[in-house]
Amino acid sequence: MKNKEPLILVVVVAFTLLTYWLVEPYAHSQMHKHVESENFAYADLPALSKSGDVANGKDLVTGAGGCTGCHSIEKEGLPAAMDALTAAQSYGVNPPDLGEAGVVYNEKFLADLIKNPAHALKVEHKFDASKGQMHPMVPFYGAGGDIDQEVADMVAYLKSIAVSQDELTPKMAYDNACGRCHAMRYENWTQLGNKPEFKFEKESLAYDIQVLEYQEALTKYMGKLPPDLSMYFRSRSEHFLSTFIENPQAHLKGTAMPRVGVTEEAAHKVLEHLADSADTKRHERESVGANVMIYIVIFAIFALLWKKQVWKDLH
Known part of the structure; x- marks a missing residue:
C-alpha cells in the first residue's frame, strides 16, 4: 500500500474511541457508583394532605x-x-x-x-x-x-x-x-x-x-x-x-x-x-463555537486539496 496515512488514522481513531467509550467509563464505574436520579420527587416524604390557608x-x-x-x-x-x-x-x-x-x-x-x-x-x-x-x-x-x-x-x-x-x-x-x-x-x-x-x-x-x-x-x-x-x-x-x-x-x-x-x-x-x-466565558465560547467549526471544516478541505496537489508526483 503506497499511502498508509488513512490506515494509520483509522487505527488511531479506533483506539481513541475504544478508550473513550469503553475503558474510561468502565474504570469510572468501578471507582464511582452510578446513582440514578429520582427527579427530585422525594418519594420517602409524605405528600401534603391538606390545602393550606x-x-x-x-x-x-x-x-x-x-x-x-x-x-x-x-x-x-x-x-x-x-x-x-x-x-x-x-x-x-x-x-x-x-x-x-x-x-x-x-x-x-x-x-x-x-x-x-x-x-x-x-x-x-x-x-x-x-x-x-x-x-x-x-x-x-x-x-x-x-x-x-x-x-x-x-x-x-x-x-x-x-x-x-x-x-x-x-x-x-x-x-x-x-x-x-x-x-x-x-x-x-x-x-x-x-x-x-x-x-x-x-x-x-x-x-x-x-x-x-x-x-x-x-x-x-x-x-x-x-x-x-x-x-x-x-x-x-x-x-x-x-x-x-x-x-x-x-x-x-x-x-x-x-x-x-x-x-x-x-x-x-x-x-x-x-x-x-x-x-x-462559557456563553461567549458557545456562541462562537459553530463559526469555529465551520472554519475548521473549510480549512481542512483546502488543506487536503493542497496536500494532494503537492504530493501527487511523489506517490
Whole structure:
C-alpha cells in the first residue's frame, strides 16, 4: 500500500474511541457508583394532605410557629434575630432567609422539615434524638390545632410570598440553598455573602476575620469545612452534582451534608450558577463555537486539496 496515512488514522481513531467509550467509563464505574436520579420527587416524604390557608400560615410562621425567632423574612420586613456570625456560632450555620423558601424548596420537604428537621435533611445518623443528639432546628409540635393543617398553612404562606419560578435567578437559588455553607471565591462569595469593597485594608481584614470565625463554627458543626464550589462544575459531572444535591447519602453514606430539598427547577438553576462560576466565558465560547467549526471544516478541505496537489508526483 503506497499511502498508509488513512490506515494509520483509522487505527488511531479506533483506539481513541475504544478508550473513550469503553475503558474510561468502565474504570469510572468501578471507582464511582452510578446513582440514578429520582427527579427530585422525594418519594420517602409524605405528600401534603391538606390545602393550606395563607393567612393562618402567616400567623403561624411569624408567631406561634416560632420561625422568625431564627429566620429572617426580609421582604416582609422581618429581620434576622441575630447577625450571621452569631447565628452560626449558636446553631452551627446561619439559618436562611425564608423569603424565597417557597420556590426554592420542595413543598413536601418543607412540610417534613418543619415537623422533623433531622428526617427531612437525612441527618438522623448525626442527630439521634433517642441519644439526646438534637438537631439545632427545633421541630414544630403544633399550635393547638390539627398539626398537618397548620404545617400546610405554613407552607402555603411561604409559597405565597416567594417569587415565581421564572423570577428565581441562578444566583438566588445558589445563595439560598448552598451559599451559607459553601464559598465561591471566583464569584467573591463567602459564607457571609458577597465580600464588599472596603476603603481601608483594616476593614477588609476585619471582614476576613469574621468569615474565618464563621467557618470555624461551621467546621465544628459539619465535621469539616464544606468545599469551595468555584470549580466543582468542571471537576465533577453534571449528573453527579445533580444527584448529590438531591441525595448526598446516596453518594457518600454517613456524610454530614444534609439533603438540600430543592425543587428540580431550583436544582437546575443552582447547577447553572455553578457552571457560570466555573467557566466565566462559557456563553461567549458557545456562541462562537459553530463559526469555529465551520472554519475548521473549510480549512481542512483546502488543506487536503493542497496536500494532494503537492504530493501527487511523489506517490
